[in-house]
Amino acid sequence: MRQSVRSAGVRRFAAVCLASAVVLVSAAPAAAASAPVYVPVLVPLTGFLSLEGTSQRNGAMLALGLAPTEAGVHAEVFDTGTSPEGAVTALERVIGRDDVVAIAASMLGTQMLAMRPLAEAYRVPLITVSGTASVTGPDTRYVFRFFPADPVAKRAHARYVVETRGFRRPALITQTTAYGQSGRAHLLEAFRSLGAEVVADEVIDPTVRDMLPVLTRVAAGGPDVLVLHLHAGSTALVIRQARAIGRTWPIVAGSAMHQPSTAALLAPEELAGVCAETASSPISEDRPGMAAFVAEYRARFDSEPDAFALGQYDGMNMVLDAILGGARTAEAVRAALAEGTHRGLAMTYRSDGTGNMAHTVAIICYDGTSRRPRVVARAGDPVAPPDPTGPAEPVAPTEAAERTDVADAPPGR
Amino acid sequence: MAQLLVNGLALGAAYALVALGFVLIVNATGAVNFAQGDLVVAGGFLAVAAAPLVPVPALVLVPAVAALMAVIGLVLSLVAYLPLSRRPPVAVFISTIAAGLILENGVLVLFGPAPRSAPPLIGGGVVELGGLVVARQSLAIIGVAVALIAGQQLLFHRTQLGRWLRATAQDAEIARACGIPVVSMVLLTFALAAAYAGTAGLLLANQFFITPSDGGDLMLRAYIAVTIGGWGSVGGAVAGAVLIAVFETVVAARLGHPVATGLLYGVVLVILAVRPRGLFGEAAGRRA
Amino acid sequence: MRGFGGSAPDDGRKAALPITVGIVVWLVSGLVATGTPYDLRVLTVAGIYALGALGYQLIFGFAGALSLAQGSFFGLGAYVTAILGTRYGLDGAATLPLAMLVPTALALVVSLPVMRLQSHYVALATLGIGQVVSLVAIHWISVTGGSNGLAGVPGFAVFGFAVPRGVPLCLVVWALVGLGVLGAAWLGRGRRGLVLAQMRADPVVARSLGIDTTRLGVGLFLASAAYGGAAGALMAHTQHVVSPAAVGFGMMVSFLTMCVVGGRGRIAGAVLGAVLLVHLPEWLRGFAEAERLLYGLGLLAAIVLAPEGLVGLIEAAGARLVGGRRAPGERARPAPAAPLPAAAAAPAPLVVERLSRRYGGIRAVDDLSLTIAPGSLVGVIGPNGSGKTTLVNLITGLAEPDAGVVRLGDRRLSGRAPERIARLGVARSFQAGGLPGGLTAAEAVVVALASGTPARVARACLDRVGAGEVAEVPCAALPAGARRRVELARLLARAPRVLLLDEPAAGLDADERARLAELLVAERRQGRSLVVVEHDVPFLAAIADRVICLDRGRLVFDGPAAAVAADPAVRAAYLGCAP
Structure with a gap:
């Protein structure tokens, strides 16, 4: 870089x-x-x-x-x-x-x-x-x-995992921080309402270095997708170590993954099969x-x-x-x-009347050849007021969430 | 299980280097070096900065980082220890807290807040060893740490300089009376401790990344390792470091990280209840 | 706890507290009159930290124990306030006492095992407890709100009377700091203050003087928890949010830093340290990411320029002002007549039965039996490492025997704590002093007096050993000979039945030795039993009824002093023994 x-x-x-x-x-x-x-x-x-x-x-x-x-x-x-x-x-x-x-x-x-x-x-x-x-x-x-806000972002996160990608057995790894605990509560709630079985629910401190123990525990649950809600360093550590021990689970991470400094820690190959939820991805x-x-x-x-x-x-x-x-x-x-x-x-x-201004969530994916992710979907918050103008995007926000477009499925796996 | 043990050993080896530097300073000065964790961070970021200048595999970084860190250790002792050497050890406690803040935030200003990765020592990836998948870097960490700990033992027990260092650590007053240049020995100890901490930073920063705010947590681990091992005991510090790493790997894999962390502190309290002077007893007993 | 002792000579100490009170009152009144809400907020926060740091000063500064639990006590107080305030709508009248009580209860539970530990093990144990508290705060989400913490904590109110933020809250907080200062001053005043100085300087010596250091330490630990809880409660009311940051290690480090930068062991130090270290980041906040860097530089400068703390600087200035007017010793007052304390109980024989103690593979004391009759003076000789000091340690409870027993009359000494043995009438000296450098000779003797004994008795003890003229000199300034005499005076102040002296003549000149010999003989006549460990055989020969010689832990000679030099076993064992 x-x-x-x-x-x-x-x-x-x-x-x-x-x-x-x-x-x-x-x-x-x-x-x-x-x-x-x-x-x-x-x-x-x-x-x-x-x-x-x-x-x-x-x-x-x-x-x-x-x-x-x-x-x-x-x-x-x-x-x-x-x-x-x-x-x-x-x-x-x-x-x-x-x-x-x-x-x-x-x-x-x-x-x-x-x-x-x-x-x-x-x-x-x-x-x-x-x-x-x-x-x-x-x-x-x-x-x-x-x-x-987390209720919007994490619901979109979970819906992408379950509805768009069709995974039924997510394994969840979240951080013990305020960010992590807030996200975890909303992810668990969203997965429950979507009828997906959370097969592992691990929480880790940001100071945890070796991710093998948590990956070992996650593997025991037999997940079909790894859902992360971690800060930048932990996100990169989990992805790198999962790939190093040959685990090819698709990974759908939280917003820390989209930060370019997170991707910079990983080789492009390690990012294959990794997607993430975020509000936006400016570099994409x-x-x-x-x-x-x-x-x-x-x-x-x-x-x-x-x-x-x-x-x-x-x-x-x-x-x-x-x-x-x-x-x-x-x-x-x-x-x-x-x-x-x-x-x-x-x-x-x-504003939705209480000061929540942002109602659109983007899903980004890495293709395994570069650290620049692609925006594959945007999900609008169904309860948000209608978006009269919309940013200059090819797809209207609310539509993207509903469809499962083959072309927009993540590359790699 | 064996896999986790290998990982735990690698982590423990890196922690042991941090704890070793910590215990050397405790012995030489009677003071706790609160900046020990931030020295690890400084070493990690030195490696990050030097990475573009050296070819991969970057084994050559070990002596380079160690040497630069020794200089930082010297500066640390000149600024934070020497002016206070005749003061109660708590004054040094506070001056090293200050030095740690300066190091941590100096790194933050120079390198920014993002986590960074140092180059691998002997190439990245993994090797298969008897059915175990082991990261090359884990092997490198264990190898370098064992070599450095053995080096410290040789230096302290087989050389004249080492005898002087040990004499200073045992009783500075008597050492001074014997004509040993105590101040130089203390400065040297700081340099050595910083070099070991910095090397640990280099080793950790590849596999586990490094951020400017990592120091406090590493300091805490070194402190716990040194105390459960037995205040002032070098072997105890190494054993304590490995014990902590085993909790972070083997126990965490069984019970999850939050429970493993709680259990670690539980075990620490039990150790203190059963052996009030650490696992291996104190190195220097009280002279009545 | 040795190694954390250190204390400054105490000239000017009395000046520091009024000066600090003056500074703080001036600051608070000035800001209350003219300060912006921001100034008041920072001053309020400084007051809250001052209260917490005052509590930490009790355990760390007064008792000399490196506890790392103050952050947990603070956080616990904050959480108690937040949980009761948000869930049950209780106000300060109920929550403040509970916020003090809950940390105190935790302190009580952990104190007994913790206060038995030494220095760094106290630190680790309290750190471990703190980490467990922190884990509970993070993971017990249903009660503590987890890492997000609890929001919406009501402001401070008592019986429904709300204290608005700004001037009223600031004044309430600083009034509580004032109460805290009074409480701390009461805890550290008079004889207890002197005893604490001894405990900090050398807890082992303190115990041998009959001081129950564990009880004192536990008491101060509980008090520190109550202070911490009160500070945490006020912080919860002021910030309206409590998060795990309140129980974190960073909070603990803040209190430690405040106490040391302000001046360890000084009440004023805790307050000044808190005021400075709360304001320092505010002066630097505009430097963005360089803020903490500059804070570190400021902290380093503070500790290097004022290693004894801000109060140390004030004291030094005060001492210069006062010191010009009097030289050490000049202040000596005419000695008021007071009788020496008499032995509390009737004389009794000291009996050592088949005593053994090993250290690793070495038999320090090996199957040793000995009886010392009341009113006798026994000399103990032997080469270095022959077990002389170990024998004294075993008798006085500093070491536990592996086998055998020590009795004084019909009371068993073995198995009792050193301070209990001391209170049964056994006093001992140490090779290496243990006088608290900051106290005057007279104060150092007061430390040794049984409680209830009038302080002027101390003066009589000093006169008895010929050290009356140094009564008002700080111990740190005493020459070696005078120091020995003051130590001896402390032992006499104990009114012992048995007096054990470890090399009392070392470092004394011929005149001093003669006076010492005279004194020991006189004490023996009072009916005390004396055991004198010495290398100087002629010195012993002149005063001892009997001399024993140890070699590798065994008794190789027991007989009249005159015969010892000629004894072949002694000569064989003891090459260093000059005839």
Whole structure:
């Protein structure tokens, strides 16, 4: 992927400096037509969720950095770490300001749950890509998530496994983290309602290195497909070790698989027969808007964009559209997010009334010859409001979920 | 079962290198090196950085990474140990926590948060050994670890330098009185410990990948290995490391990972109840 | 627990607490008056950590035990609050006491086995317990919410009176910190404070002085759990979310770091450490991924520049201010007249019967029998490694015999804990001191007094050994000879029936030896039995009724001192014995 990792390290350092520069650049035209507005970015840049948090930061800063000067947006990045406490203090630091109109907020569910009451109290919208179900709810008005929530994503994940691919005996491996436990609950529920028998249900800590024990236990159940809901490192470890011991089960992984840094850990051959659920896969698509996003992202951050970056990018762009449309207060931005529709790069976003903006799930598959996955299906959330415009995709979202197209079956196995 | 045992042995061998460095520093300074896990991470990322410069198989990386890590170990001792050598060991405890944070987050800033993979030592893939499918890297890990642990034993028990190192570890005051350059010996111990930790990082980073935040967990494992083995006992540390790895493989395969982890701590508590000074007893007894 | 001892000389110590209280009161009142909600939030969180760190200071700083359970106690308090608050709608009036009680109960269950362990094994055992608590928090999803944790924890309220966030919550938290400081100060004051200093400096010596270190340690462990639980409860009310991060090892490391950076063993240290280390990341948050890197650098700088902690710096400054006015020893007051403590019970013979102890393959003491009559002085000689110190250890309970028994009168000593044996009237000295460097000589003697004895008796003990003039000098500043005398004074303070001295004359000059000999003879006349392990045979010959010689654990000579030099068995065994 990279010619020299050492120079990549140096370039990354430059990219970090550049990201800080973005702040300055966007701060400079603050003296635009109207009073500048403030959009802080509070994401986990250190600790175990730094990979996802960095994607969030990059996506948000790319959107804000590309914003026209008349938007008059001043952005600032703060690290939240991974504790609820870090997120809340970071939020309290920025939320009291008069000029804050929206806040890009951590994708870590626990942190969002801790930040939510404060956002509701101060009436400032939080823009996140957290998938954890309980982040939004009937009484949340100030949390907007630009990523399919677990009930939607995991149902689509399970339906692809059972309905599209026809597997009946899935083996489940999930992580013990908040991400993993939330996903596991919804996967089990979805498989139960689809009538599939879960033959193995293993949970592993992110620090587990040797996957042979868990694969041994999974094999004992005689599964016909391996369903993963793991973070990046564990996903790659399971796939690599399963292939190394000659297990050729098809694998349908969770959203961490689509992250280009996950695929980079594996040889293209090892990826044969691997599919994954995600909100989007920026590097898979050649649409002009997407290609420009990917190119710009690579140039600025010296890394590959993932769905978290794109979700946060789309979300911040919806905020920017609102600001450019005259929303200069937090309440006005909230109203625009709650009422409006945004045609983003990944999908078209519209609130379901509780701040869930994303209702489309993509399934990607690897063909065993490259690390660039192909989008094989898109599934819409049947309960979501109808998508009036739809992104520039060949297939209308809701149709893709229903059909079992031979041409779209994954290559390899 | 045999397959799991081989995997457990490979994992245990890598943990043993981490624990070995840990115990050497404990003996030489009386202090816990909290940065030991982050030294493993640093070694892993050094290997990642150096990978494009060397041909695969990358066995040549072992001495290169070990040498660079020895330098990092020297710097660590100069910054975090020497200014505090006359202070209570808890001060060193905290300074190494700080050094660990610096290492972890220095790696994060330089390399980014994504997990990375180091090149294999003797080629990737697997070999068949008497019906067992064994990853080449597992064999390499076991081989390198055995060689390095044997090397440490030879160095400590067969050379003059080793006698000085041991004398320093046993009683720094008496060693000083005997004219042994105690400070140099402590610096050397740090260099050695860092080299061993870094090599473990190189070995682990191929098969199990490495991320900047891996250090804390590795430190915890080394700490547990050293304590259940018997504070200050080199053999005990190695045995403790293998015991932990066996729980992660053989026991986990039987009972699942969460139960195996809980059971490991249960066994640790039972060991302490039955043998309050570790499996093998303490290396240095109390002088009344 | 040796190796974690370390304590600073204590000049200026008294100045540090008022200075810190001043700083904190100024900070809190200043911010309450003018602070933004953010300032108040950070200060509130700092207060919560201060409370948890205060608790950790009790076990780690006061008792000197490297417990790694404080994070678990904190998290347990938080979970109790969250579960009772969200499920049963209970408010602080019910949950705060329970959040303190549940961790204390856990501490009680684990304390007895744990507090018997030594240093790093305490650490591992408490770490193991903490990891189990953490596993339960992650996997018992139906109760704890799993890794996602529990959200919607209500704010702090007592009997329905809600404490809003901002100024009221901040004041409530810091008022509780104030209570915590008072509680900790009470636990560490007076004689108990001195006893704890001894326990930190050398727990083995402490036990030989009759101090029940296990009981003290357990008590402080329970108190630390209660503090931790209270802090966790307040954190749950403040963040409204509790997740496994609250019971994690990272939380534990925070408390440890706060106590050391603030100043170990100092109440003010826990508070200052918490205030600094909670604010430090806030100053750095804008540095994005470099934040933790800079935090590490800051932490390193703090510990290198102030190895005894922030309070150590304040104390050093205080000592410079105070120290100019008085030189060590100048403060000596006229000795108030006080009688020496008399032996608690009637004199009784010390009987050693067929005592054996092996270490590995070596017979350190081998089938040894011996009787020491009340009022006699027995010298013990023998080459290095002949079992002299092991014999003393076996008599005083520091080692368990493999076979045989030791009796004092009709009381069996073998099998009893060292502090129990000490309380039966057996006192011993060690080759290597064990005086707490931070205490004055007089304070070090007070440590040895039976409880209830007035402290001025300590002065009489010092005068008795001719060390009255160093009564107010810190032990760390004493020359070797004076140190020996203070150690002896401590043993006299025990009012022992049997006094065992391990090489008391080592390192003394001729004058000092003469005075020591005089003193020992005088003590013998009081009816005490004395056992003196010595290499200096002429010294023994002058004072001992009888000398025994050990060789490889066996008794090879038992007779009058005058005959020992001529005895062939002794000469054969004991080449180092100068005639």
